[in-house]
Amino acid sequence: MSDIYIDEVSKHIGTEVTIKGWLYNKRSSGKLRFLTFRDGTGLLQGVMLKGEVDDGTFSLYDELTQESSLKATGIVRSDPRAPGGHELGIRTIEPIQIAAEYPITPKEHGVAFLMDHRHLWLRSSKQHAVLRVRDEVIRACRDFFTERGFVLVDAPIFTPAPSEGTTTLFETGYFDGKAYLTQSGQLYNEATAMAFGRVYCFGPTFRAEKSKTRRHLTEFWMVEPEMAFYDLEDTMVLAEDFIIFIVQRVLENRQKELAVLERDLEKLSKVGKPFPRITYGEAVEILKDEGKDFAWGQDFGAKDEETLSLRFDRPVIIHRYPLKCKAFYMKTDPQNSKLALCLDVLAPEGYGEIIGGGQREDSLRELEAKIKKDKLPMEAFQWYLDLRRYGSVPHAGFGLGIERTVTWICGRDHLREAIPFPRMLYRIYP
RNA sequence: UCCGGCGUAGCUCAAUCGGUAGAGCGGGUGGCUGUUAACCACUAGGUUGUAGGUUCAAGUCCUACCGCCGGAGCCA
Incomplete structure (x- = not known):
């Protein structure tokens, strides 16, 4: 297992790695959950399937808010459905800090608001x-x-x-x-x-x-x-x-x-x-x-x-x-x-x-x-x-x-x- | 400094002629085995920038102020 940056993820296909970063966005369809991570070098989609990870890790999804800081460990794999072509099959997530409600949402904002933030x-x-x-x-x-x-x-x-x-x-x-x-x-x-x-x-x-x-x-x-x-x-x-x-x-x-x-x-x-x-x-x-x-x-x-x-x-x-x-x-x-x-x-x-x-x-x-x-x-x-x-x-x-x-x-x-x-x-x- | 525009929910906006302030996102609750700003249902959320004025009645009209945005001049 090694700590890597997202921009070098393609060199680690099939191996277990740890990403240190922030939660950029998340989506769920019940037993299948997607967490997009950001580490300053790029974005990587993490995937969890209920039953394939332990229940504690699976339910961390509910606690993790946008921009929460964390370490995520899992196996890198190629998947054409993932943005960028690679994703992380999550094994464990270690939250570092659960972020307060983040003001910049994935929707539109005005320039004045964005400049204030x-x-x-x-x-x-x-x-x-x-x-x-x-x-x-x-x-x-x-x-x-x-x-x-x-x-x-x-x-x-x-x-x-x-x-x-x-x-x-x-x-x-x-x-x-x-x-x-x-x-x-x-x-x-x-x-x-x-x-x-x-x-x-x-x-x-x-x-x-x-x-x-x-x-x-x-x-x-x-x-x-x-x-x-x-x-x-x-x-x-x-x-x-x-x-x-x-x-x-x-x-x-x-x-x-x-x-x-x-x-x-x-x-x-x-x-x-x-x-x-x-x-x-x-x-x-x-x-x-x-x-x-x-x-x-x-x-x-x-x-x-x-x-x-x-x-x-x-x-x-x-x-x-x-x-x-x-x-x-x-x-x-x-x-x-x-x-x-x-x-x-x-x-x-x-x-x-x-x-x-x-x-x-x-x-x-x-x-x-x-x-x-x-x-x-x-x-x-x-x-x-x-x-x-x-x-x-x-x-x-x-x-x-x-x-x-x-x-x-x-x-x-x-x-x-x-x-x-x-x-x-x-x-x-x- | 000058000219023009805008201030409504956390954010982005709507509200007809002056007549009970509304939606999407975000938050909360529930659902969903391949999502891509996911989606679906339910739910909470407001001193309409501030202070006056007109009116039976003001988010809407008038005055002043404050804040912001764009443009001009100047330049990189």
Whole structure:
């Protein structure tokens, strides 16, 4: 007899094993009783027939409530009638704790109720599948950069001053002074890129914007590579390779989860080279073609992004936005002083922006002028300007939003399911 | 912050024109030897978000507040 996990049950056919987990659901037709177990790795149906198990075990069925914790021992067998093709012929059950009446029943619930019970909702099969995909996406990010010689150099969470100005930061006490929660590791990444060549950081970021949409969280995770000696072109190639790598890894390793989520695999399998690349100007023309009233110089709204992303069957790269739409550190396009050497990547099927980035301003004089123009505090940026004083080189980078990527790959319609405990405008519980 | 919507049983919802608050699931009891969100029968369960108002009569109409959901702006 051995303790096993449900995901390896097919290797133990005909032998006696013990499953440690929770009761997911139960059904009975009198002398024949079914108990579905959950152990974090999968689901397994257990079967008991009166007379084939001792009466004590048989009647435990009545006591065991949904989500009661237990150990179940029995013989693994194949049966086409069992979900997943295998089942456990129960010999004994050892209850660990009989669960109180479980609030999440096998029927429908509203989102507000489920979010109030997020700590339990995570046990449900779809939520479980989404977070397994998240795990795969994160590992793929790390593997991608590691395989290419990037160094993980994390940026701080506490920052001394607003960096980009426009977005709102969470303010927090810092001993006798103030500190702000980071909204991007990028500026620090530029410093570490000058030390290590190619770097990335991966961590939580915080935005205190009062956004109330399915595409926003106040706390989200972002992976940000930054590369010395990369120009915009190199960066577009990297972003394309990166997204393809992530999608391929999920397709290879998380088939089961995508099936639980009923994701259309055909759509994901189209994510390959080359991604369409259009300029901001071309994007504006597309929007006008679609009959939109759109003036050059505006930034794209959520609806515009959706329209653009629906035009293509794979992620689309949009580059060279007007300078005024972008942050101060973007490098001006030498071919057109109105444009920034930047890129956004929009996920298909209407999901919209998952990557934003570009080539950074590497000239000390230009950067100082941009900081002045945006009326940002020059003193706060001295360390950042030092990077242009001491061996400045062309460099570029981008940030990929983990939750947006997971939401798209999983085909979900709201970002809140792509993170274990979402922090949103009106939700910080549980 | 602005715009729109919704608050009825533990959950998801219904209740016609203002006229005795109802169903499914979940809970309880009983039945069923292959169930797949099992099924069948019975059963318990309600200060209709809160506070006022109109009316013979309010879940329903009016006012305010609270909570939540969706969208906009901002962005990943």
